Amino acid sequence: MGLDLEHLKQWIGKTESRSEFAAATPLQALAATLDRDDPALQPGDPIPPCWHWLYFLPLHRQSEIAPDGHPRRGGFLPPVALPRRMWAGSQIEFLRPLTIGSAIRRDSRILDVSGKDGRTGALVFVRVSHEVSDERGMVLVDEHHIVYRENPRLLDPAPPVQAAPADAEWVRTIAPDDVLLFRYSALTFNGHRIHYDRRYVTEVEGYPGLVVHGPLLATLLLELLRRNLPDARVLRFVFRAVKPTFDVAPFQVCGRRAEDGKTVRLWAQHTDGALAMDATATLA
Numbered sequence: 001m002g003l004d005l006e007h008l009k010q011w012i013g014k015t016e017s018r019s020e021f022a023a024a025t026p027l028q029a030l031a032a033t034l035d036r037d038d039p040a041l042q043p044g045d046p047i048p049p050c051w052h053w054l055y056f057l058p059l060h061r062q063s064e065i066a067p068d069g070h071p072r073r074g075g076f077l078p079p080v081a082l083p084r085r086m087w088a089g090s091q092i093e094f095l096r097p098l099t100i101g102s103a104i105r106r107d108s109r110i111l112d113v114s115g116k117d118g119r120t121g122a123l124v125f126v127r128v129s130h131e132v133s134d135e136r137g138m139v140l141v142d143e144h145h146i147v148y149r150e151n152p153r154l155l156d157p158a159p160p161v162q163a164a165p166a167d168a169e170w171v172r173t174i175a176p177d178d179v180l181l182f183r184y185s186a187l188t189f190n191g192h193r194i195h196y197d198r199r200y201v202t203e204v205e206g207y208p209g210l211v212v213h214g215p216l217l218a219t220l221l222l223e224l225l226r227r228n229l230p231d232a233r234v235l236r237f238v239f240r241a242v243k244p245t246f247d248v249a250p251f252q253v254c255g256r257r258a259e260d261g262k263t264v265r266l267w268a269q270h271t272d273g274a275l276a277m278d279a280t281a282t283l284a
Contacts, residue, residue, distance in 0.1 A: 005124070012112060024042075029187055046097035046099055047099065082124060086241065087145075087215065095141075098140065108131075121150035123147060123148070124147070129141065152206070164267055172254075173250050181210050195211055209248035221253050233283060233284040236281070239278065245268065249271050252271075253266070254269060263280060265280055266280065
């Protein structure tokens, strides 16, 4: 593998805690970005599922930012010496609603660090648990799955394409553009240049266009659920990124209720039917 995996495993068990105030302004900004026409938010209102990603943002100093816009390796996360990092998915348990105006705390822990040699080179997987609490105790547990990998090579085989389901009950077409991606980057204080710097993403990273954020895709899937089942309460949400999505073409967010009435399959797909993200929501 060429990586000192045993050294990276020393980060297992490492913890970090952060506290802040669940303000309404970033929520209103995200609602505007998603083109929602919601009433004004008030203290005590529940925060939609996964909008907690607007808090506990990575506040690295400018001198700590690498050329790709990400923070330099090291710190809480292990210093994996691979150039590409991707939030590959999450599994989230919502114990009760997070509310506006709460004093909130996030306790994070590195659960595991592992690696393997994949089809296109070395891969390192990091699992991180984030427990979010308010004055009354635990609110949610969000486990992130992060993947580090090498830059692709010209002769690497193209990854296999997974077809999206063909039996959607709900479908919404999204036309991503650089303004949408920039606004979401700003809201999450994400400096990664693949989301807003077209020259960098095409000439340095070799992508065909700006990359749609994985968390934004996941948020759009839950937004589809909210539009069609506005009174539903999400207890669990699991998503997995399958194929990158770019701003060069529209994509679709889709959903289908299971017969049990408590499970909703959600997915994002490209115009050619390729699966971009796969997700499941469990309802109360």
